[in-house]
Amino acid sequence: MSLQIENLSVYYQTLKGDVHALEDITLDVKLGEIMGLAGESGCGKTTLCQSLIYLNPPMKYMTGRVMLNGNELPIWDAEKMNQHRFRDISIIPQYAMNALNPIRKIGPMIRDLLTSKKVDYKDRLPELKHRLDVVNLPHDVLGMYPFELSGGMKQRMVMVLSTLLDPTLLIADEITSALDVASQKAVSELLVKFLDEGCCKSAIFITHDISILYQIANTITVMYAGYLAEKASTETIIHSPRHPYTKLLIASLPKIGVKYSEKHLKGIPGHPPLLLNPPIGCRFRDRCPLAFEKCTEVPPFVEIEKDHFIACWREGSHA
Amino acid sequence: MKRYLLRKILIYLLTFFIAVTIDWMIPRFMPGDPIRNMLTRVSVSSNATAIQQMYDYYSHLFGLDLPLWQQYLNFWKSLFQGDLGISTYLFPTPVIDVIKRAVPYDIFLLLPAILLSWYAGNKFGAVAARSKRLDNTITPLSYILNATPYMWLGILLSWFFGIILGIFPIAGAYSYSLQPSFSWKFIGSVLHHWFLPFLSLFMVEFGGQAIGMRNMIIYELEADYSHYLGTLGAPQKLIRNYAFRNAILPQVTGLALKLGTIVAGALVTEVVFSYPGIGYLLLAAIQNQDYFLIQGCFLFIIVGVLIANFAIDIIYVLIDPRTRRGMTGETS
Ligand SMILES: Nc1ncnc2c1ncn2[C@@H]1O[C@H](COP(=O)(O)OP(=O)(O)O)[C@@H](O)[C@H]1O
Ligand code: SF4
Ligand SMILES: [Mg+2]
Numbered sequence: 001m002s003l004q005i006e007n008l009s010v011y012y013q014t015l016k017g018d019v020h021a022l023e024d025i026t027l028d029v030k031l032g033e034i035m036g037l038a039g040e041s042g043c044g045k046t047t048l049c050q051s052l053i054y055l056n057p058p059m060k061y062m063t064g065r066v067m068l069n070g071n072e073l074p075i076w077d078a079e080k081m082n083q084h085r086f087r088d089i090s091i092i093p094q095y096a097m098n099a100l101n102p103i104r105k106i107g108p109m110i111r112d113l114l115t116s117k118k119v120d121y122k123d124r125l126p127e128l129k130h131r132l133d134v135v136n137l138p139h140d141v142l143g144m145y146p147f148e149l150s151g152g153m154k155q156r157m158v159m160v161l162s163t164l165l166d167p168t169l170l171i172a173d174e175i176t177s178a179l180d181v182a183s184q185k186a187v188s189e190l191l192v193k194f195l196d197e198g199c200c201k202s203a204i205f206i207t208h209d210i211s212i213l214y215q216i217a218n219t220i221t222v223m224y225a226g227y228l229a230e231k232a233s234t235e236t237i238i239h240s241p242r243h244p245y246t247k248l249l250i251a252s253l254p255k256i257g258v259k260y261s262e263k264h265l266k267g268i269p270g271h272p273p274l275l276l277n278p279p280i281g282c283r284f285r286d287r288c289p290l291a292f293e294k295c296t297e298v299p300p301f302v303e304i305e306k307d308h309f310i311a312c313w314r315e316g317s318h319a
Numbered sequence: 320m321k322r323y324l325l326r327k328i329l330i331y332l333l334t335f336f337i338a339v340t341i342d343w344m345i346p347r348f349m350p351g352d353p354i355r356n357m358l359t360r361v362s363v364s365s366n367a368t369a370i371q372q373m374y375d376y377y378s379h380l381f382g383l384d385l386p387l388w389q390q391y392l393n394f395w396k397s398l399f400q401g402d403l404g405i406s407t408y409l410f411p412t413p414v415i416d417v418i419k420r421a422v423p424y425d426i427f428l429l430l431p432a433i434l435l436s437w438y439a440g441n442k443f444g445a446v447a448a449r450s451k452r453l454d455n456t457i458t459p460l461s462y463i464l465n466a467t468p469y470m471w472l473g474i475l476l477s478w479f480f481g482i483i484l485g486i487f488p489i490a491g492a493y494s495y496s497l498q499p500s501f502s503w504k505f506i507g508s509v510l511h512h513w514f515l516p517f518l519s520l521f522m523v524e525f526g527g528q529a530i531g532m533r534n535m536i537i538y539e540l541e542a543d544y545s546h547y548l549g550t551l552g553a554p555q556k557l558i559r560n561y562a563f564r565n566a567i568l569p570q571v572t573g574l575a576l577k578l579g580t581i582v583a584g585a586l587v588t589e590v591v592f593s594y595p596g597i598g599y600l601l602l603a604a605i606q607n608q609d610y611f612l613i614q615g616c617f618l619f620i621i622v623g624v625l626i627a628n629f630a631i632d633i634i635y636v637l638i639d640p641r642t643r644r645g646m647t648g649e650t651s
Contacts, residue, residue: 054550085552099547101561103568103640113548116557145640162551 001070002202003029003052003169008064010051018060019275021047023226025064026301029169029202034195036213036234037206038249039223040272045206046094048223049171051075053089069168086117090167090200094174096158100146107142110161117165124164131160131199135190152183159190163199170200176212184209188216210253214238219307222246225272225283228301232308242304242315245284282313290314320636331629338621343394345617346610347387353610354378357407360607381405381611403618408609417600418615422582424492425596428513428589429581432520437574440528445563447529448536458533464526473519473591480515487515490593516592520585524577531573535566568639572631579627583620 005027012019021044029035037045047059052075055061061076068088074080093099101109110128111121129139135156146154155175163170172191176184194200205217213220213234220237222229222245230243241247248268270287273279281296282288288295294313301311346353354377358370378384381404382393397404403414440461447457464472481489493499493508539545539562548558584598593599597616604612636642 050550054546056549082552082554085550087552091550093543093547093550095543095547098543101544101548101565103565104561105640112557113551113553116554117552147641158547 001028002031002033002068003027004067005052006065006067008048008051008066009062010047010055011060011062012047013058013060014276017276020278021059021226021275022051024298024301025228027221027228027231029204031168031201032195033219034192034203034205034217035231036210036217036220037204037223038208038210038213038220039229041208042272042275043223044226044275045223046173049091049173049204049206052169053085053091053171054081086162086167087165088167089169089171090162090165091171091173092155092159092162092175094177094206096155096175097151097178099158100154102146105143105145106157110142110164113161114164119165128160128164131164134193134197135160152179152187155179155187156190159187159194163194166199166201168201170194170203171206172203173206174208175205176207176209184212185215188212192216210238210250222249225278226275227283227298228309228311229284230308230310230312232310236308242308243310243312244288244290244314282311323636327629327632331625335621335625338625339395339398339618340391342614342617342621343391345614347383347390349610351608353407353608354381354383356608357410398618403615404611406604406609406612406615408604408607408612414611414615417612418597418619421584421595421597421600422619424594425581425584425598428516428594428596429520429585430578432517432524433574433577433581436521436524437528437570437577440525441532441567441570443525444529444532445536445566447533448540449559454533457529461526461529461533464522465530466526467523469519469523470587470591472523473516473588476515476519477592488512489515492595512594516585516588516594519591520588528570528573532566532570535569536562539563539565568635571638572635575631575634576627579624579630582623 005025008022008025009020010022012021025048037048039045051059051061052066052073055075056078066073066075068084073084073089100106104112114121114124128142132139132141137153137156137160141149141153141157146157149157159172159175170191175191176187179187188205191203191205195203205213207213210220217234219231220234221231222237222241222243224245230237230241230246232241237246238250241250245268252268268287273283273286279285280298282291282299285291285295292313297313299311299313301309303309304315354374357377358373375384382390385393401415403418406412406414406417409417443453443457444461447454447461477487477489480487488494488511492512493505494512497505497508499505536559540558542562542565545558545562548561582597584596584601586598586601588594589596589599590602597619601613601616603609604616
């Protein structure tokens with residue numbers, strides 16, 4: 001087991017009060033697994049991943065623990081976490097295009113970073129160059145400033161840098177959102193390649209685009225308004241989802257694979273609730289076609305079949 | 320790079336040409352007559368024909384009896400010979416000599432004030448950006464200093480140190496009882512007179528620089544590249560170092576711009592402390608309607624500001640890789 005999250009809650013501290021962005025998350029990611037993380041914008045995908053690696057204000061740790069390779073990660077302790085960041089857990093952030101210091105050449109910047117982590121740049125250079133080859137970047141980029149690279153190049157550069165110390169878990173946050181369809185495919189295939197080559201041992205891939213997850217993810221986790229809704233194998237989520245939200249989400253997509261373009265894009269009516277003063281009970285309640293009295297309580301996230309988890313009173317043994 | 324420079328030089332030359340033309344118009348199109356003014360002030364005679372004769376004589380001397388286009392051409396010609404005309408207020412001293420006497424005081428006063436306040440302000444601003452406790456003391460103090468009307472601060476300083484405590488003189492560049500010489504006594508007197516105007520400039524500038532630097536660093540620390548380094552577990556030292564290097568770029572530009580205004584003097588300071596730089600001179604010239612001196616002072620200011628701006632354009636190309644590469648069209 002690579003990553004184990006237990007009862008993790010993280011809020012944002014704001015002047016108006018706490019934003020309940022992450023509630024009681026319990027989740028495993030296995031070695032070799034690419035876990036897709038899906039859900040509408042604002043449901044807490046970025047917050048979940050950021051809190052695993054860099055839980056800084058205004059984020060506020062509430063409860064829960066995170067284990068990586070059986071060791072607890074001190075996510076609430078900014079200083080102690082430093083030794084795990086980059087080595088054990090790493091991220092390709094949502095803002096990869098602006099992630100590099102604009103006035104430092106890329107090679108020297110990497111040297112600064114590695115030196116600060118007591119890693120010898122020269123030792124690592126052959127591997128760095130090899131990985132540039134893998135992502136199809138010329139070695140010259142090391143002598144360039146970030147603004148001399150195109151958006152796609154910068155992103156691949158960040159991809160190489162983030163995985164340079166072979167982290168156990170790599171998080172990729174919306175790395176395909178800003179790209180055209182062809183590059184989306186290329187970038188997501190690179191991620192698989194990185195995993196195959198051992199540049200990372202497991203990955204969480206955040207995206208809006210479930211069709212990409214269908215191609216590369218082993219499992220898919222669906223989030224809704226700060227809670228996990230459902231987690232199962234990619235096949236199960238795509239073809240036989242059980243959670244009402246997942247069903248609507250999948251139905252709203254143009255069908256991929258088997259039932260090609262059977263349905264038109266059908267949006268889900270209503271909006272997710274605001275997470276500052278969120279409603280009690282199941283947060284999907286006022287949009288859910290199946291809601292009933294019981295839903296004023298928060299449904300637990302339980303395993304209804306092997307490796308299939310769901311949080312809904314209508315499903316599983318509680319129904 | 321070369322094309323960029325050529326284009327810039329062209330733009331600056333054009334600006335210079337227009338500014339000098341406007342400067343030339345000052346004595347000619349301003350209300351009032353510089354020659355008559357001078358004559359009334361001296362009031363040599365009440366005889367109308369005698370005055371007319373003198374008027375014609377001086378008009379000829381200043382070249383004001385020629386057609387305008389001729390005057391304009393002559394103006395440019397003498398400009399290149401370093402001849403800015405003759406001061407009517409300090410007649411018959413040439414304007415260029417009057418200005419030459421004033422400029423060293425400006426440099427002596429402003430150069431240290433600008434450099435030291437820049438250095439100290441940025442240093443403190445950078446420190447304030449990283450220490451909560453210092454931020455709570457330095458930053459409000461800087462805001463107060465920066466928001467204080469300068470005139471008020473100057474008068475307050477000269478009142479307190481000059482009149483109440485009586486430890487600093489409040490007018491002039493050195494004691495009137497001394498003749499300029501290379502003696503310790505004279506140098507001491509110069510420093511003694513220099514201190515208050517310097518201090519007032521330093522304080523206000525310091526505040527502005529400290530605030531600017533602090534805010535820039537905080538902005539850079541919140542930038543995406545800083546956050547990314549944080550997620551990769553880079554030590555604070557490295558993150559701050561990068562933020563500092565990014566934050567200092569606009570500060571360097573600001574410094575170059577400030578240095579360019581040295582020749583313009585510090586009008587208010589020099590007036591409050593009766594310090595004989597260009598600013599003080601300009602005021603005297605205006606009060607005495609000495610148009611040629613006004614013209615000369617403005618010319619100096621124009622040149623100074625243009626040179627400073629040009630220097631900034633070059634400095635920016637040198638220190639910021641983004642402009643550098645952009646300019647030269649290099650791609651690797
Ligand atoms: N800095 C912040 N301060 C307050 N609330 C925030 C902040 N960042 C995100 N949030 C809130 O947290 C929730 C989850 O955001 P996020 O994790 O970015 O969602 P996602 O990545 O799924 O689009 C949203 O409701 C958002 O409004
Ligand atoms: S718990 Fe109730 S409201 Fe929530 S998804 Fe299930 S049925 Fe709908
Ligand atoms: Mg996000």
